[in-house]
Amino acid sequence: MSALTALTVAGARAGLAGRAFSARELVDAHIAAIEAERGLNAFVAETFDRARAGADAADARIAAGEARLLEGIPLAVKDLFCTRGVRSQACSKILSGFEPPYESTVTANLWAAGALMLGKTNMDEFAMGSANVTSAEGPVVNPWRREGDDKALVPGGSSGGSAAAVAARLCLGATGTDTGGSIRQPAAFCGIVGMKPTYGRCSRWGMIAFASSLDQAGPLTRTVEDAALMLQAMAGRDPKDSTSIDRPVPDYAASLTGDVRDLTIGVPAEYRMEGMPAEIEALWAEGVRWFREAGAKVVDVSLPLTRYALPTYYIVAPAEASSNLARYDGVRYGLRVDGDDPTEMYARTRAEGFGREVRRRILIGTYVLSAGYYDAYYLKAQKVRTLIARDFERAFESVDAVLTPTAPFAAFAIGEKMDDPIAMYLNDVFTVPASLAGLPAISVPAGLTGDGLPLGLHLIARPFDEPTLFRAAGVLESAAAFSQRPPAPGATP
């Protein structure tokens, strides 16, 4: 493994500033790593020439003393973000060949901060999935393996390509998007940090829409500090997204003081799920102990409606998806399958262009929004959502952050949990509540299962209190001292 690919974003910044290596060397090291690990199927497009040219420009800026926040830092971008002139297909067949004539605000912000794009990463089709197995580009392989078992495991999803790429040291960080856990759950499965900001903290403009009231961009990185640095560049008000919030973006990295003596951490009993492995329960208890040792106060909190979050999500998200995905009709871009008339063309295009899980969710969404069922399903779910958000408001009267496991199990084999959609949906049981309430949350790698797979702990904070979230996550990270790495590059198929 090249020393340059083992760096953090913060370490690479320091090395570039100190001229220990050039941005071009940094980029070339990552390109070599990606080429050696194509078997992971983490990337669906490679933009190496562009990254090399950008690196040369970054080196010139660094030499001129004009380095910006992420100058010369090589990143990967989830295929859900529109990137000008580079395929942006949300890993769906229906967007075959689509190269946007515009750039998403979040990626434009990253490039304006000097970051470089190595390529686009694989993902579940339209971000609908928790194992990266619904991608039209095939599954992503998790760089981790169970001890003594060669079976290929899922990286989680939907940001599975981004998570696998960061874990396998193919990039220093990657963008993801999180609708119900799509950043945090794959981060936990791959042993890295994944952070979902408050709804409205990042612009959604140029992100291919799944469920607009839930979708939010965020970073996947190997350290909490790196997540803070990346979010710093990604966040901010955007006139092109009316739900992006006009609030100053604080210096997130500066909030990592390591001091949590003034914080109260809440532990919700309702996240104790039946059938959850004892080692996840034990890790959670360890997390409590770490915070106590660091001087934080840890108390019980109650979030009584937790068990209703997942069914609420599986009404709200498909409803919004059925509306958002109505735009794919084969007329102006992407796949077109001809028919005898326009209606038949739409129906054939959509039948062939959307995969099974996406079709299923569009049908569910159409049903719960249709006349006669709207009140019973959609309106009911929106009311329960209000109550779930109130649960958190009440909890945050007495605590500063809530600590839970990120997912109820570790990474599983490709092909498992495929027969029953609800078994797959359970991946997000602990991440969905914060999504419904729009709250910032982060997954930090905290330990290993008995057979050597990473597990994450999850923190949730008040709206726009990312500084407290990062501060608490930083302490968790130090205490956990998670330094394990997946097998060396080339060891994977």
Place this chain on the structure above:
Amino acid sequence: MSIDRDTVVRIARLSRIAMEEDALEPMAEELNGILAWVEQLGEVDTEGVEPMTGAIAATLPQRDDAAQAGTPTDDLLANAPEADDGFFVVPRVVE
């Protein structure tokens, strides 16, 4: 409330998704499984509760009603499966 074959036909038509005859029954079964599971929401008392429409309370911002640079026609048509003379080409609608 349960979904039968005819309901799948109806929502597939509303969704503009063509479905093979032999896929209708299995889809009805899958959708029923999911709906039976979400129906546990009926246990929650939501009397007098307002539906949530946005995750974060915020007033919609306003901007000046001024013209902004549009997207060039060539850019818009660059991804079209079929285009001609500045227009998208679609199947004939009127004979």
